[in-house]
């Protein structure tokens with residue numbers, strides 16, 4: 001890291017020659033590998049854009065111009081080479097730097113990102129504001145081939161082409177989303193990767209024509225058509241039809257080529273797209289060989305690339321196995337992912353039932369309406385999407401599924417706090433955003449038994465269902481397995497002056513607090529299981545004689561379980577002396593481990609216990 005440490009970043013980058021830049025690239029890669037080995041993170045995306053980052057910092061002024069990364073998961077080199085070299089070792093740690101770009105973290109970060117496909121739209125907004133306010137600077141968006149599969153990206157490109165403003169879009173094409181990229185766009189782009197197909201074809205045509213009668217005349221004609229022919233084999237035509245000038249495809253690791261392309265783009269009038277071809281994971285063999293596995297990793301052994309801490313059985317794995325079993329019994333079950341097959345536990349399903357598995361690319365809105373089409377025609381689609389990404393498809397849930405009361409089952413993974421990915425990824429709102437939707441059933445499993453039973457139940461229902469469960473390991477409880485019946489909460493203990501109502505997987509914290517309290521206080525405990533439809537009679541029956549009622553959920557307190565219970569009690573004139581809603585507070589929660597974050601927002605067992613004791617003392 002010697003060379004890296006002696007530079008004044010990012011300014012000195014402009015004065016380096018190509019050998020020095022190569023040296024800087026090597027040291028930057030080494031630092032990314034070392035820190036990701038300790039902290040985890042998006043190592044492969046970041047290793048793939050080190051040269052691109054250097055070229056951007058050489059050809060633009062990142063404080064004056066605006067560089068907008070799409071997702072931001074690939075911006076580790078950018079963070080190191082701007083103003084976060086000293087802080088980089090705190091990557092994704094509590095109170096450390098974020099794993100994505102955040103203007104609040106650095107003035108070099110032009111826009112907050114984390115969800116894909118926002119860069120073009122945001123960059124165009126910045127560009128138009130500059131024009132209105134009278135600023136003159138370069139605006140660059142860097143979008144990946146995966147992010148390009150989302151409709152939002154094309155909404156941005158469409159408007160950019162229409163407005164025809166100076167702006168540069170760099171397409172970072174590594175042929176990978178998290179998994180191998182999918183979709184027609186992806187294969188269209190990859191044609192650029194097989195440029196030799198076009199050259200072979202050209203040579204064959206030339207050979208034929210040279211030996212054909214009137215060959216020279218035909219050859220002249222063929223040359224005239226060559227431009228058109230070429231357009232079919234390089235993806236420039238798609239972007240040029242959208243109104244962008246196209247440069248590429250170029251080698252995204254060749255600093256000279258990058259400089260030339262960026263220079264050409266800078267002197268163009270109107271929008272320009274530079275298509276760079278990169279290798280995801282470049283410079284770290286395990287990541288180069290398995291870019292899917294190294295897209296996002298936990299800490300690993302730097303020598304072997306093997307993960308250091310092994311996870312227990314996760315909710316995601318239980319979901320994947322249970323859905324596979326269900327699909328073996330019912331051949332109308334289909335599974336849908338929006339480019340998150342491994343993350344949502346659908347690998348085995350895809351291998352077993354390839355014809356009943358759909359990876360639609362990063363296209364959550366399409367995934368939901370596609371599922372509605374499948375459902376109205378007799379299939380049972382299980383749509384596995386992270387809580388935070390499902391936010392993108394809220395209208396489709398209402399308009400295409402719930403309004404028609406179609407049997408689409410939303411398997412909402414990463415519900416609640418997710419940890420190191422932070423505020424762009426916490427599943428804080430799904431209970432709130434689904435609670436308002438008529439016809440939808442909301443199921444809140446606390447453990448493996450309930451998740452499996454709820455999945456089975458969802459197949460029997462002929463209606464929309466949402467089942468939410470968190471990132472991370474399944475917890476096991478020493479409790480009897482009370483059958484899961486639609487509508488029925490699990491009553492662990494209904495007698496006592498205090499009633500705790502627990503919603504879903506936060507039960508681990510609640511149950512610990514309950515067990516600490518039950519010897520000193522008379523505490524009742526109910527595990528809700530179903531928020532919609534809610535068994536109001538049962539809730540009222542248990543709540544009516546309680547002096548204090550507490551709801552606990554790993555969802556926003558705004559519009560979640562607590563609000564639902566409170567309104568039911570009020571509507572039925574049941575007024576405990578004290579009602580407490582515990583959950584994710586009305587603010588965005590930073591990144592850190594789930595354990596640290598639960599403590600931060602006082603949703604850990606100790607805080608729940610302390611809250612109950614302190615509030616009880618005020619009553620007694």
Ligand SMILES: Cc1ncc(C[n+]2csc(CCOP(=O)(O)OP(=O)(O)O)c2C)c(N)n1
Pocket residue numbers: 045048071073074114115116143144145146147148172174176177178280295338339340362389392
């Ligand atoms: C709306 C949304 N859906 C899904 C994701 C999860 N995700 C993060 S990066 C990624 C793949 C992005 O592929 P690409 O843009 O090609 O970038 P690369 O990782 O290849 O550099 C996905 C699906 C997300 N961040 N946002």
Ligand SMILES: CC(=O)[C@@H](O)[C@H](O)COP(=O)(O)O
Pocket residue numbers: 042071073114295296343414418421471
């Ligand atoms: C950048 C991005 O959005 C994904 O890579 C996400 O970080 C995956 O999250 P999990 O690690 O919880 O699967």
Ligand SMILES: [Mg+2]
Pocket residue numbers: 144145146147172173174175176177
């Ligand atoms: Mg990619």
